[in-house]
Amino acid sequence: MTPGNAAAYVVDCPTGLAGDMLLAACLDLGVPPEVIHAPLRELGFENAYVLRVEEARNGGLRGLRVDVEGRDPHPSHRHWGELRQRIGNAVLAPSLQARVLSVFTALADAEAAVHGIPADQVHFHEVGAIDSLVDVVGVCAAMEHLQPLSIWCVPPPAGRGSVATAHGRLPVPAPAVLELARRHGVQLRWGDDWPEAELTTPTGLALMAVLADGFGWPDQLAPELVGTGLGHRQLDRPNLLRLIRQHPQPPVETSQPRWQDLIIQEAWIDDVSAEALAWLIQQLRDAGALDVACCPLQMKKGRPGTAVTALVLPDQAADLRRIWWRDSPTLGLRERRQGRWVLPRRGGVLHTPWGELAAKQVLKPDGTQSVKPERDALQQLAQRAGLSPETLWQQLSQDTLEFNAQQEWTC
Numbered sequence: 297m298t299p300g301n302a303a304a305y306v307v308d309c310p311t312g313l314a315g316d317m318l319l320a321a322c323l324d325l326g327v328p329p330e331v332i333h334a335p336l337r338e339l340g341f342e343n344a345y346v347l348r349v350e351e352a353r354n355g356g357l358r359g360l361r362v363d364v365e366g367r368d369p370h371p372s373h374r375h376w377g378e379l380r381q382r383i384g385n386a387v388l389a390p391s392l393q394a395r396v397l398s399v400f401t402a403l404a405d406a407e408a409a410v411h412g413i414p415a416d417q418v419h420f421h422e423v424g425a426i427d428s429l430v431d432v433v434g435v436c437a438a439m440e441h442l443q444p445l446s447i448w449c450v451p452p453p454a455g456r457g458s459v460a461t462a463h464g465r466l467p468v469p470a471p472a473v474l475e476l477a478r479r480h481g482v483q484l485r486w487g488d489d490w491p492e493a494e495l496t497t498p499t500g501l502a503l504m505a506v507l508a509d510g511f512g513w514p515d516q517l518a519p520e521l522v523g524t525g526l527g528h529r530q531l532d533r534p535n536l537l538r539l540i541r542q543h544p545q546p547p548v549e550t551s552q553p554r555w556q557d558l559i560i561q562e563a564w565i566d567d568v569s570a571e572a573l574a575w576l577i578q579q580l581r582d583a584g585a586l587d588v589a590c591c592p593l594q595m596k597k598g599r600p601g602t603a604v605t606a607l608v609l610p611d612q613a614a615d616l617r618r619i620w621w622r623d624s625p626t627l628g629l630r631e632r633r634q635g636r637w638v639l640p641r642r643g644g645v646l647h648t649p650w651g652e653l654a655a656k657q658v659l660k661p662d663g664t665q666s667v668k669p670e671r672d673a674l675q676q677l678a679q680r681a682g683l684s685p686e687t688l689w690q691q692l693s694q695d696t697l698e699f700n701a702q703q704e705w706t707c
Contacts, residue, residue: 305442306514306540307449311533312495313504315431316362317525321539322438323349324360325523331441332434335396338386339433344368345426347434352526355534359524364427376404377416395436395506402476403432403502410471428499435503442541449508454484455495472498480505491531510611518543553637553661554707558586559608560634561616563626564593566601573602576623583619584612644701648692650681657699667699 307318323329329349336342348363383397401415408415439447454469461470469477469484473496477484482505484496504511520543527535565573577588586607595601604624608616613631620629640659645652646667654673658666669689678685 302443302445303520303544304446304448304542305444306517306542307447307504307508308538308540309450309452309496309500311453311491311527311531311535311537312455312497313449313452313500313537314497314527315428315435315499315503316364317527317537318500318503318539319431319434319438320349320360320362320525321523321537322435322442322525323362323523324525325442325521325539325541327438327441331437332430335386335388335392335433335437336430338388339382339429340386341426341429345430347430354526354530354536357524357534357536359526359536361526361528363528364430366426368426374419375416376400376418380404380416389440392436392440395439396433398506399432399436399502402480402506403428403472403498406472406475406479406498406502409475431499432503436507439507447504447508448514449504449511450513451483451485451511452496452501452504453490454486455490455493456486456488457492457494459494468494469496470494470498473501476501476505482511491533493529493531514542520544551640551659551705553639556636556638556707557610558634558636559610559613560630560632561585561606561608561613561620562603562630563620563624563628564595564601564603565624565626566595566599567625568602572623573604576604576619579619579623580606580616583616584609585616638707640705640707642701642705643703644699646692646697646699648677648697650677653677653692655699657701659705667697 307313307321309317319332323332329347332347333342336345344367346365346367348365350361350363351358352361353359354361379400380397383393383400386393388396404415404418407418411418454473457468458465459468459470469486473484476482476498482501517540519540521541523539523541525537525539527537529535568576573590577590580588586609588604588606591603591605593601593603606616610633617629620626639661641656643654643656646655646669647653654670655667656670658668660666671685674685674689678688681688683691
């Protein structure tokens with residue numbers, strides 16, 4: 297596998313998230329071991345560990361299992377502040393350095409919160425024992441190598457019971473796992489149908505909280521390659537994690553209309569001022585809503601109200617939902633899946649006697665093309681010409697104006 301073949305990835309974790317399982321899955325997918333070792337050398341840890349990789353089976357299914365053995369029988373207990381300085385001073389690729397620091401920062405902040413201490417005082421064994429160091433640096437380096445277009449992580453199960461730690465036995469989910477989930481908005485699967493064990497570790501969740509683009513189930517699964525990382529614990533089911541490389545999507549045909557999946561978000565509001573309503577609409581548009589429309593209606597008890605409807609891309613629905621809760625008084629928000637056919641279009645300029653006019657060219661299914669000016673640009677040009685926008689466009693429409701495309705066709 298070469299770094300240039302970028303693709304989308306899915307992390308399927310039916311028995312939880314752990315750093316060693318993620319690392320093993322990356323290696324099983326074809327990441328060369330040297331990709332893992334090189335940044336650890338730069339950090340000065342080349343003699344601090346031995347990485348053992350073996351093909352094994354768990355619950356009858358094959359995969360790779362990794363073991364990180366520390367060479368120092370009495371490792372020093374560094375603080376996070378010291379480790380952060382070491383990472384910051386290392387000669388690493390800037391993007392890799394940023395990823396490693398982000399993961400350890402997330403982990404240290406969570407540990408600091410649950411122990412009630414400053415993050416810089418978090419002990420090395422909590423955020424940087426040698427196995428965690430190898431897991432974090434190794435997985436971050438593997439992702440640098442794979443260059444994923446996106447990473448989607450299936451919500452991990454937390455497990456149940458208790459786990460032995462340096463602080464004694466702690467309940468599962470471990471406090472740091474709960475804190476990471478809270479801070480990063482991760483939903484953990486939980487219940488008495490899961491094995492009595494720690495299934496998701498702080499290191500594993502910190503890695504995905506930083507590296508993944510989101511948590512959930514992808515709409516489609518088109519596996520091209522699968523890397524399987526095995527856990528060490530024997531459960532009542534195969535203990536594994538799968539890193540799935542998706543087949544590249546075929547190029548979109550931009551000469552024909554394209555179907556676009558959408559979510560319609562709508563609320564009926566009767567207890568807000570016109571100014572507050574205008575603010576809500578602007579906030580929704582600024583946050584990525586494709587369009588926002590309002591319609592007057594009569595609500596219960598004869599009160600006048602307004603139906604506010606937003607057209608939203610599915611991956612932006614959660615962010616816009618937060619704006620509804622923050623900037624409107626509505627107690628409920630309707631959502632429904634919908635879609636639309638979108639014609640190919642491209643941006644460019646029209647050359648007029650008064651200067652250039654930004655416009656959009658549209659390609660129709662019968663092959664004909666139409667051009668429509670951008671309204672703001674038309675108004676500015678009309679002011680220059682001393683005409684109304686409608687009069688100016690009427691005059692320009694009678695001429696054969698050259699459209700100079702500045703973008704490729706897109707839907």
